[in-house]
Amino acid sequence: MLYLTKPRATIIFTLIALTTPIMSGCSQSVSNFQKGISNQYKIFNFKEVTVNQKRITDSSSIPSINIEQESREEYLKEREIYLAKEKERYSYYDRGIEKFELEDYQNAIINFTKVIEIDGPQTQAREPYYYRAAVKYQLEDYQGAISDYTEAINRSQYKYESAIDFKGRGLAKKALYDLVGACGDWREASFLGHQGSKQGVENKCN
Numbered sequence: 001m002l003y004l005t006k007p008r009a010t011i012i013f014t015l016i017a018l019t020t021p022i023m024s025g026c027s028q029s030v031s032n033f034q035k036g037i038s039n040q041y042k043i044f045n046f047k048e049v050t051v052n053q054k055r056i057t058d059s060s061s062i063p064s065i066n067i068e069q070e071s072r073e074e075y076l077k078e079r080e081i082y083l084a085k086e087k088e089r090y091s092y093y094d095r096g097i098e099k100f101e102l103e104d105y106q107n108a109i110i111n112f113t114k115v116i117e118i119d120g121p122q123t124q125a126r127e128p129y130y131y132r133a134a135v136k137y138q139l140e141d142y143q144g145a146i147s148d149y150t151e152a153i154n155r156s157q158y159k160y161e162s163a164i165d166f167k168g169r170g171l172a173k174k175a176l177y178d179l180v181g182a183c184g185d186w187r188e189a190s191f192l193g194h195q196g197s198k199q200g201v202e203n204k205c206n
Contacts, residue, residue: 096108133147140175
């Protein structure tokens with residue numbers, strides 16, 4: 001059971017008194033709104049019937065096209081294309097991971113490059129760039145690795161992703177004897193929480 005103290009009861013009754021005219025006005029507005037909707041519905045129905053009648057009596061001026069059916073067919077066609085594209089993408093992606101794990105780096109690059117081509121330049125997908133960068137690093141294509149790590153960094157959505165990408169790019173820069181650039185990336189990775197990068201900064205950047 002709810003017991004109201006005198007001050008609280010006074011406040012509640014005051015609020016009821018203040019809001020009663022407002023609620024009354026709202027009820028009137030809702031009523032008017034509903035009437036307006038009803039009228040608009042009648043007008044829409046009238047127009048729809050008029051158009052349908054005109055189609056029957058004057059087919060030369062308004063072609064008889066089933067717009068709903070046409071839109072559905074177009075949607076299904078676009079959906080089929082999209083699903084086929086996604087299936088192809090993930091097929092290349094999975095194959096790239098498999099080749100990477102088997103240390104078949106050349107074929108791994110081919111598959112990850114296919115994924116990137118399917119995604120297009122506006123994609124926000126980070127992983128294909130990250131894996132291709134890692135493969136290029138293994139092949140001692142350090143400049144290519146730096147480029148792909150940079151693309152991965154630009155697409156990273158989480159701190160741990162960015163930290164890993166900065167760590168990898170730092171390693172590639174170090175391999176090219178750019179210790180200043182490497183330390184800059186490792187500091188960024190350390191700031192984002194990568195413990196290994198923190199140790200690298202302490203050992204090589206002080």
